[in-house]
Amino acid sequence: MFKIKVIYFDTETTGLNCFSCRVIELAMLVYEDGEIIEEYDHFIDIGEKLDSKITRLTGITDDMLDEEGIYEDVIADDLKKWLTPGTLMVAHNCQFDLSFIYNLLRRHFxxxxxxxxxxxxxxxxxxxxxxxxxxxxxLIDAVEYYGIEKVNFHRAIDDTKALYNVTQALKNERNDLEEYLNIFGYNPKYGVNGVKFEFIDYKPQYYTKFMVPENKILPKK
Incomplete structure (x- = not known):
């Protein structure tokens, strides 16, 4: 797509607050030169019981984390290995997932x-x-908009597969995705949630009913 290595990723978490909540599943589809070289999907044993609301939302249970989960330090090591210069990380609502990944890394590195x-x-x-x-x-709405086969949403690995297809559809629709690198739109009513990163350009983004013209896309406003 843009880089030699592109990682489509998604997290499932114990809640919405990246400072007090934890990642319980991380999935990554790692592409190099247009080929999948890694399909990564792990539960994370966080050593605490899940709220029943999270289990209902994600389908992830305490037993799944106890029996299949790996320790967070292993996840941190894997992230450090994959997130190398020249890599493009892609997520839907990337501010959320980036904030959680950052706090996970900060606990260990x-x-x-x-x-x-x-x-x-x-x-x-x-x-x-x-x-x-x-x-x-x-993401489920984007899947509908672009006629992509539905998957089991709220499970991270399935979301990453849908994300890959949505990204390809966006690229085919109009090939300007490179202009959005390191630019996150936010609703000015609510501001930026999570960690505010100095290397991300945050721009207020208002709702639109149609595709905006090329000279009006968010990065150029």
Whole structure:
């Protein structure tokens, strides 16, 4: 797509607050030169019981984390290995997932976490979809807009596969995704949630009913 290595990723978490909640599943589809070289999907044993609301939402249970989960330090090591300079990280609502990944890394690599996330590029497909389609803009809505086969949403590995297909559809629709690198749109009513990163350009983004013209896309406003 843009880089030699592109990683489509998604997290499932114990809640919405990246400072007090934890990642319980991380999935990554790693592409190099247009080929999948890694399909990564792990539960994370966080050593605490899940809220029943999270189990209902994600389908992830305490037993799944106990029996299949690996420790967070292993996940941190894997992220450090994959997030190398020249990599493009793609997520839908990337601010959310990036904030959680950053705090995970900071717990295990406090002196290196900033450099790890700063030295790669980030693409938020939610920001792109908001420039092209009418509300709502969740990943499941983008799947509908572009006629992509539905998957089991709220499971991270299935979301990454849907994300890959949505990204390809966005690229085929209009090939301007490179202009959105490291640019996150946010609703000015609510501001930026999570960690505010100095290497991300945050721009207020208002809803639109149609695809905006090329000279009016968010990065150029």
């Amino acid at each position: 406090p002196g290196e976490a900033d450099g790890i996330v700063k030295n790669v590029d980030w693409l938020d497909t939610l920001t792109v979809v908001k420039d092209r389609k009418e509300y709502p803009h969740k």
